[in-house]
Amino acid sequence: MKMKLVLFVVFCSFLFVPTIASAEMINGNVGYELTSGRLWATTDAVLGLISAILAGLSLARSAGRFGTGSGRRGAIVAMVAGLIVITYAGVHVTIFPGGPGTGDGRVGAIIAIVLGLTSIFLAGITLARSRRTG
Numbered sequence: 001m002k003m004k005l006v007l008f009v010v011f012c013s014f015l016f017v018p019t020i021a022s023a024e025m026i027n028g029n030v031g032y033e034l035t036s037g038r039l040w041a042t043t044d045a046v047l048g049l050i051s052a053i054l055a056g057l058s059l060a061r062s063a064g065r066f067g068t069g070s071g072r073r074g075a076i077v078a079m080v081a082g083l084i085v086i087t088y089a090g091v092h093v094t095i096f097p098g099g100p101g102t103g104d105g106r107v108g109a110i111i112a113i114v115l116g117l118t119s120i121f122l123a124g125i126t127l128a129r130s131r132r133t134g
Contacts, residue, residue, distance in 0.1 A: 009052055009118050037096045041108025044089040048115030051081035055122035062129045075126035082119035089113045 058074030089112035098104035 009115070035105070037105035038108065039105070040092055041105030041112065044085055044092060044112035045108050045115065047081065048085040048089070048112040048119065051078050051085055051119035052115050052122065054078035054081065055119040055126065059122050059126045062126045071126050072130045075123040075130070078119045079123040082116040082123065085112055085116035089116065
């Protein structure tokens with residue numbers, strides 16, 4: 001069940017990528033160029049996706065689906081990575097004031113925050129499960 005949730009989050013994040021890439025406004029705004037804001041937001045979103053995948057894998061390991069062990073180390077790494085992603089994406093949202101389509105990467109930073117929160121949530125479930133099982 002939890003793995004399906006992780007796969008759903010990964011699928012949704014891949015659906016958002018073309019939306020961010022095609023953000024274009026009329027009246028001389030950025031269009032399809034890769035600005036520094038979009039590059040920063042894309043980096044944040046990729047790191048958020050990696051942390052969510054790590055959290056999902058540690059959750060699957062704690063459920064005994066593959067490998068041995070409780071998945072505790074992977075959950076801790078995913079939680080720290082999620083916190084770092086949320087921090088950098090939060091800084092990005094406060095520095096770049098533009099809205100969607102301006103090239104500031106604000107939408108990508110918001111997606112990165114959601115992915116970071118997802119990884120923290122899944123890692124928390126894994127840590128709670130590892131405490132119960134010993």
